[in-house]
Amino acid sequence: MFSLRRTTQNLAQKRAFSASASQYYKVAVLGAAGGIGQPLSLLLKLSPKVTELALYDVRGAPGVAADISHVNTNSVVKGYAPSEENLAEALKGAEVVLIPAGVPRKPGMSRDDLFNTNASIVRDLADATAKANPTAKLCIIANPVNSTVPICAEVYKRRGVYNPKTLFGVTTLDVVRASRFISELKSTDPANEKVTVVGGHSGVTIVPLLSQSNHPDISGEARDALVNRIQFGGDEVVKAKDGAGSATLSMALAGFRMAESLLRAKDGETGVVEPTFVESPLFKDQGVDFFASNVELGPDGVKEIRGIGDINAYEKDLLSACVQDLKKNIEKGVKFVEANPPK
Numbered sequence: 451m452f453s454l455r456r457t458t459q460n461l462a463q464k465r466a467f468s469a470s471a472s473q474y475y476k477v478a479v480l481g482a483a484g485g486i487g488q489p490l491s492l493l494l495k496l497s498p499k500v501t502e503l504a505l506y507d508v509r510g511a512p513g514v515a516a517d518i519s520h521v522n523t524n525s526v527v528k529g530y531a532p533s534e535e536n537l538a539e540a541l542k543g544a545e546v547v548l549i550p551a552g553v554p555r556k557p558g559m560s561r562d563d564l565f566n567t568n569a570s571i572v573r574d575l576a577d578a579t580a581k582a583n584p585t586a587k588l589c590i591i592a593n594p595v596n597s598t599v600p601i602c603a604e605v606y607k608r609r610g611v612y613n614p615k616t617l618f619g620v621t622t623l624d625v626v627r628a629s630r631f632i633s634e635l636k637s638t639d640p641a642n643e644k645v646t647v648v649g650g651h652s653g654v655t656i657v658p659l660l661s662q663s664n665h666p667d668i669s670g671e672a673r674d675a676l677v678n679r680i681q682f683g684g685d686e687v688v689k690a691k692d693g694a695g696s697a698t699l700s701m702a703l704a705g706f707r708m709a710e711s712l713l714r715a716k717d718g719e720t721g722v723v724e725p726t727f728v729e730s731p732l733f734k735d736q737g738v739d740f741f742a743s744n745v746e747l748g749p750d751g752v753k754e755i756r757g758i759g760d761i762n763a764y765e766k767d768l769l770s771a772c773v774q775d776l777k778k779n780i781e782k783g784v785k786f787v788e789a790n791p792p793k
């Protein structure tokens with residue numbers, strides 16, 4: 451007879467066993483009580499690689515931590531009420547720090563419209579991380595990612611602790627969506643659909659390279675519609691939520707995938723590749739210092755930034771539109787820190 455209790459026990463035993471094969475890590479989530487923060491923290495609680503979960507938010511983190519701490523996996527969950535000391539404590543010793551703190555879009559807004567609110571939130575949280583735990587892998591989810599990542603780099607530079615190998619803009623959701631959308635179109639299993647997406651994380655800066663997918667034959671209106679859906683997938687969710695925010699659940703999955711990949715690479719696993727927005731040489735000659743592409747991860751963070759590969763004329767056009775916008779988004783972040791340095 452089916453026993454839920456026994457199944458859960460077996461699962462816990464299996465997890466304990468596999469956890470013993472690898473190292474244990476502390477992970478911190480800043481903005482943990484929010485729409486992304488809560489399901490992301492839950493997924494992290496299920497990971498055998500996470501031994502301690504530090505949840506920080508300006509409101510509600512202790513409650514979320516108490517709730518998640520009852521999930522019967524081995525890791526310890528600690529919630530931190532807002533204060534400078536608590537934030538430093540939450541950050542101390544974390545291998546990975548994820549920042550989903552910040553406001554989400556409402557219908558009619560672009561990600562850039564979030565800049566005025568989120569720039570200072572991310573600047574201050576990055577500054578706290580630069581002081582308390584500068585070697586942690588810092589994963590930025592808060593939008594506009596194209597600007598918030600350069601903000602973090604500038605803050606770290608000012609503190610003299612910048613290491614481009616440990617700063618990541620989380621763009622995993624773009625490939626999660628791309629593989630799902632293409633599988634819907636082709637009636638295939640999304641698990642078998644790998645789509646490379648490069649550039650940045652907003653509108654035309656999101657550049658899917660369908661010519662490198664399993665379906666390079668998609669062309670004409672079907673291709674245009676698919677590319678548009680991948681570029682503006684976030685808007686679909688914003689519209690459907692009708693004022694209640696943007697993607698949270700799919701984002702939690704995508705953020706968890708990025709965090710787990712970093713921990714797998716830290717454990718010495720090779721061939722761990724994720725798309726991510728990092729300081730990159732790929733378009734530096736065009737004045738673009740940060741760019742998302744496939745990146746091989748290693749124990750120290752970025753191991754190798756993969757090139758774009760062969761692309762067709764259509765994709766070259768997409769890339770030139772991307773680069774123009776991206777350049778402005780990056781400059782905006784850099785200028786913000788120049789004008790508004792961390793205190």
Ligand SMILES: NC(=O)c1ccc[n+]([C@@H]2O[C@H](COP(=O)([O-])OP(=O)(O)OC[C@H]3O[C@@H](n4cnc5c(N)ncnc54)[C@H](O)[C@@H]3O)[C@@H](O)[C@H]2O)c1
Nearest residue numbers: 481483484485486507508550551552553554591592593701
């Ligand atoms: N990178 C991506 O692919 C991606 C995907 C979806 C959403 N996002 C972005 O993630 C961000 C969060 O989205 P959400 O839906 O979770 O929003 P939300 O409003 O539900 O949650 C944000 C949380 O951040 C907290 N917060 C605000 N200021 C803080 C501070 N200074 N320190 C700590 N916590 C703070 C809030 O209290 C709240 O709990 C938004 O900017 C959104 O645009 C990015």
Ligand SMILES: O=C(O)C[C@H](O)C(=O)O
Nearest residue numbers: 555561593684685696697
């Ligand atoms: O669309 C948004 O504003 C949130 C996020 O960047 C997304 O891609 O879903």
